[in-house]
Amino acid sequence: DAGITQSPRHKVTETGTPVTLRCHQTENHRYMYWYRQDPGHGLRLIHYSYGVKDTDKGEVSDGYSVSRSKTEDFLLTLESATSSQTSVYFCAISSGGIIYFGEGSWLTVV
Amino acid sequence: GEDVEQSLFLSVREGDSSVINCTYTDSSSTYLYWYKQEPGAGLQLLTYIFSNMDMKQDQRLTVLLNKKDKHLSLRIADTQTGDSAIYFCVVGGSQGNLIFGKGTKLSVKP
Numbered sequence: 219d220a221g222i223t224q225s226p227r228h229k230v231t232e233t234g235t236p237v238t239l240r241c242h243q244t245e246n247h248r249y250m251y252w253y254r255q256d257p258g259h260g261l262r263l264i265h266y267s268y269g270v271k272d273t274d275k276g277e278v279s280d281g282y283s284v285s286r287s288k289t290e291d292f293l294l295t296l297e298s299a300t301s302s303q304t305s306v307y308f309c310a311i312s313s314g315g316i317i318y319f320g321e322g323s324w325l326t327v328v
Numbered sequence: 329g330e331d332v333e334q335s336l337f338l339s340v341r342e343g344d345s346s347v348i349n350c351t352y353t354d355s356s357s358t359y360l361y362w363y364k365q366e367p368g369a370g371l372q373l374l375t376y377i378f379s380n381m382d383m384k385q386d387q388r389l390t391v392l393l394n395k396k397d398k399h400l401s402l403r404i405a406d407t408q409t410g411d412s413a414i415y416f417c418v419v420g421g422s423q424g425n426l427i428f429g430k431g432t433k434l435s436v437k438p
Contacts, residue, residue, distance in 0.1 A: 260416070260428040261371075276425070308370060315358050317418075317426060321370040
């Protein structure tokens, strides 16, 4: 499982509230990613990181911000959650060019 | 744009072989991947193949790559009910990103 832990695994939140999802890895991987999975869209990249304090946008970054203040943690923040951000969020790491995913965080915005 | 196409559904009988096909428009990555996702779970890396290989066999799994036709397939021998899941074909895009197919739902009938 490449030592990836996501938290929380499930969350229900109200529209307009901030939400932070955490991805924690134990194996010092440089590259970390946040994806969202939605029916009919497959997985889409939100943001990724290539090192501490080094991040970049993916294809669906609007409404999301990320931070990586230490190698092991990559945080995804929804500044003001909207119903369109109800989704399953997956963190991933790259190990030798192979991508491994976390177990997912199910987020519902009501 | 870059795209990965795979059929949405496949139904087989237990003990038969399953073949899931995938076509892609372009791949710039060293690896092409197959991931498995069971209901309510994350994406499990099933297998991958180097882009300079034609075939890779791993126990019941056989991956075939035809770079000329941009075609990737996954064969599961002696399919079991535990193989029921969604299978994603994933290739690397020209921007260093991953491009996901929509997933093939494999149903295995006893």
